[in-house]
Amino acid sequence: MEIIIKNSPEEASVLAARVIAKLVREKPNAVLGLATGSTPVRLYQELIRMHKEDGLSFREVRCFNLDEYVALPETHEQSYHYFMQQQLFAHIDVQAKNTLVPDGMAKDIPAHCADFEEQIKACGGIDIQVLGIGSDGHIAFNEPSSSFASRTRIKTLTEQTIEDNARFFEGDETQVPTHCITMGIGTIMEAKMNILLAFGEGKAEAIRETCEGPVSAMVPASILQHHQVAKIFLDDGASSKLKLKDYYEWVYKGKPEWQQDQ
Ligand code: PGA
Numbered sequence: 001m002e003i004i005i006k007n008s009p010e011e012a013s014v015l016a017a018r019v020i021a022k023l024v025r026e027k028p029n030a031v032l033g034l035a036t037g038s039t040p041v042r043l044y045q046e047l048i049r050m051h052k053e054d055g056l057s058f059r060e061v062r063c064f065n066l067d068e069y070v071a072l073p074e075t076h077e078q079s080y081h082y083f084m085q086q087q088l089f090a091h092i093d094v095q096a097k098n099t100l101v102p103d104g105m106a107k108d109i110p111a112h113c114a115d116f117e118e119q120i121k122a123c124g125g126i127d128i129q130v131l132g133i134g135s136d137g138h139i140a141f142n143e144p145s146s147s148f149a150s151r152t153r154i155k156t157l158t159e160q161t162i163e164d165n166a167r168f169f170e171g172d173e174t175q176v177p178t179h180c181i182t183m184g185i186g187t188i189m190e191a192k193m194n195i196l197l198a199f200g201e202g203k204a205e206a207i208r209e210t211c212e213g214p215v216s217a218m219v220p221a222s223i224l225q226h227h228q229v230a231k232i233f234l235d236d237g238a239s240s241k242l243k244l245k246d247y248y249e250w251v252y253k254g255k256p257e258w259q260q261d262q
Pocket residue numbers: 036037038039040132133134135138139140
């Protein structure tokens with residue numbers, strides 16, 4: 001794991017965007033795994049800026065999203081389809097046929113999930129997967145106790161996640177869907193690089209457990225300790241409970257500039 005601590009979500013997001021931009025420049029048909037939630041919004045804004053001002057093209061890029069609520073139509077403002085359109089896809093030159101978000105309205109969910117996995121494989125696998133983290137340590141919607149070998153499938157949200165996400169549904173927990181389709185942890189672990197972003201003190205405990213605790217299905221993100229290229233971008237708040245915070249900062253400071261967007 002590489003732990004990168006910046007003063008603000010802004011600085012951390014810009015740096016993470018540089019890692020993605022570097023890949024897209026080197027490999028125009030790169031395969032990106034994308035996340036929703038409040039955390040990656042600033043990262044997407046930076047990618048949009050790079051597209052508009054620096055000519056970064058996503059024309060051949062293929063995108064797969066981590067998850068989607070079950071039974072929420074694409075047009076619903078809280079669906080992840082809608083989120084991706086609003087926050088990224090509508091503002092860059094990615095082709096609609098190359099953006100795949102799990103279909104929460106699929107009639108045959110197991111067949112849809114199997115097809116989703118097949119499509120990732122057919123593209124040669126995900127080059128960079130963007131991740132947020134839940135306050136309970138989940139990645140995508142893989143809640144605590146999810147199998148590390150899991151693939152894309154239907155899951156039930158925990159009460160904690162429903163409570164956390166109620167803010168997007170007028171604070172009304174009863175409006176939050178109870179089920180979702182999510183990439184599995186096994187799927188995420190096959191990405192060539194994982195970039196996890198976490199900001200604010202509300203994520204500090206989950207980050208401490210992810211980076212410095214034992215690898216456990218009770219903290220799904222902790223499996224990233226076993227990933228070859230996992231970069232964890234944090235702000236001060238999210239890194240505040242790390243025992244080795246000074247060490248991570250010292251390591252990062254010692255990196256030559258050319259290595260900082262690798
Ligand atoms: P957030 O959600 O970015 O809105 O905090 C992250 C997650 O639940 O994975």
